[in-house]
Amino acid sequence: MPHSLPSSPKSMPREGGNGITKFTNCRILKGDQLVEEDLWVDSITGKVIRSQAAFYDDLNLPDQTINLGGRILSPGFIECQLNGAFGFNFSTLLEPTIYAKKVKELNKRLVQTGVTSYIPTITSQTGDLYKTALPHLGPSGPTQVAEDGAESLGAHVEGPFLNPTKNGIHNADVLLQAEGFDDLEDCYGSSNINPGKNGSRPAIKMITAAPELGNMTALIPQLTRRGITYSIGHSEATYEEASAAVAAGATMITHLFNAMRPLHHRNPGIFGVLGTEESLPRPYFGIIADGEHLHPTTIKIAFNAHPDGFILVTDAMHMVGLPDGAYQWTNGDCTNRIVKKGPKLLLEGSDRIAGSSITLVECVNNFLNWTGASIPQALKSVTSTPAAMLGLQGQKGCLEDGADADLIVFSESQSGGHVELVVDEVWKFGSKVFNRTASA
């Protein structure tokens, strides 16, 4: 939804207060470590503040001090591949008002899982759906209200410029090839892919496309110039083609290993670009750690290949949080049904995986237990790494001074070598929006 409202206070502090909260007795995520440090956040500006300056300059003391009893304080999660949740799928053709309402509902519930910002993902669809849905999925811009819940950082269009032989469950009939930039504009709608006249960011933040098709690799610089991340995915690209795409500005790989050629010893394929090649920056890559899409060892290999590019994503469908059964799904020009059986989603009548129904914190816990990675490493893959991928370093995914005060309080349970992080509290723009004990 395009916004033109001026920047407003994120929330109003309690009577007479200055809106400053101090977290103490906590371990906060800083780089590769959990450090015992206090954190000050301001609910009026919605930012993490320099406590020292607030004290010496503004003579401010916190309104409230929260003793976290040694728990972990992490930046809020950033989800880079979410197709829908709580019964709502972003790839649905609806009346604009109803669609907007559904997105709003989803945001409020999504934030309770620890995801404070995300890029809503639309699978391969026809042009009509993009033009209707995308205006609702753009970055929330200056209107940032804590009570609205999770915040969109812009939409992720996964398709339709995908390779028909690696379509996964996407409807092969709607897949396209792009020869020029106007093909992209025609498909998504010019206003969704170009910055607004007032300099506002376009609705689309990331495009997943196969670089080997049509003229796609040559179009990558035009996308990155608009601040749009190009991600390689659903592709038959060889190592050479993938390298060319990276050289052209591709900085991401959509669900690595899934819907692409496997690593072959004579042609390493897309995975090969994660090898150290000094001439090229290595791209970031998404990994679905749901136990269905990838074997745990594969995840470990990918992580060790390029730890700083490792991003955990869910690829979750709207069946997250719904009971088992068959659910309708708009797939291009037809409607399919997806069967949910436990955590597993399959396209009806096939054995194709149809996304996941896992939450991001579950992915983090899986990753922790499968790979023996440290908690900071696991948290980085859903906070600072995706923020860097989206060009939002220092603003999202970190607890530096001046960053948005999106936070998660974790308690940590360890039993028999099994580690589990539990989302206790979620804070958005310096205000508490979820408390596990209160909602239980």
Place this chain on the structure above:
Amino acid sequence: MRLIIRDDSQAASTYVANYIIQRIKHFNPSPAHPFVLGLPTGSSPLGVYKILVEKYKAGEISFENVVTFNMDEYIGIPRDHPESYHSFMWKNFFSHVNVKPNNVNILNGNAPNLEAECVEYEAKIKRAGGIDLFLGGIGEDGHIAFNEPGSSLASRTRVKTLAYDTILANSRFFDNDLDKVPKMALTVGVQTVLEAREVVVIILGARKALALQKCIEQGVNHMWTLSSLQLHPHPMIVCDEDATLELQVKTVKYFKSIEQVARTEGFEQILPSTIRTGATPAPKPLVDIQAPTSPIAQSPTILAPQPTTSRLLRPRSPATEYPVRAVSPDLVPDRMADRIGVPDISRRLTPMPEQQRYASVGA
């Protein structure tokens, strides 16, 4: 002088922290009658701050009505530089306790007029009613605050150029780059410290042993500025065993026995009550008569006896009126003969030896 010796640095720090807490508690500070605490930076007091923070978090002490004055600050590095003393105090103490930001006073090393900043700092201390307890540490050369060897023992808050030794030692905090180390600092003077009602100094480690020896066993000397503490009526030095390495066995045993005897006899080395409680407000009459309150009565005044040094030094020292720069005194011709109380002696070209001897005996 009280010299408290503890087995290790932890025990010494604990002693100091507990002592400060006891003093604050006994003082019973209120917003109108705050406890004024002077604070140092550096490695020696770190342990003390740590324990104070622990005790605060355990609810044993509140710093709500404590006013703090810091000893010194570098000139020319940003206030929030990680090595600034503002940052040190924030990181190690203020951020963990309930000191109110407007009760915190630290010299501003980036003030447009540094001299005015120093004068104002002295005035602020006066307005706060003087410092009740000044906690200090020392350097290996026996300096207290940035009063390097050779500083005037009558000095007040001022700009100080750092000794080359100090710059070298500090370079480890500035990427070992001498150019990045501040060359100047603002510091309270020796006199400022001595005017506190009580001075507590913590000295830890073998490297400080010589300095401790100079300050305890030798005379007052501006080359070891801490030795000026000998002129203070209520000084206390707390050290660990390592710091006593240069002291005579006799000295160590003496101070240990004092403490031992005091404890067994139940005679603690306590301060006069006026110093312990500061200037207490006058007791309220039962019948409240609406009298116009004078501004003097509202502001806390120093009722405690003035330290000896201030009496010794004040008449001759021009330092009370700042700023005064050190100037070479005018050359006054002076002969020994002028000082001998024999009339007409100065007129003689060749003094008579017998008479001179006679005169000097009588003088």
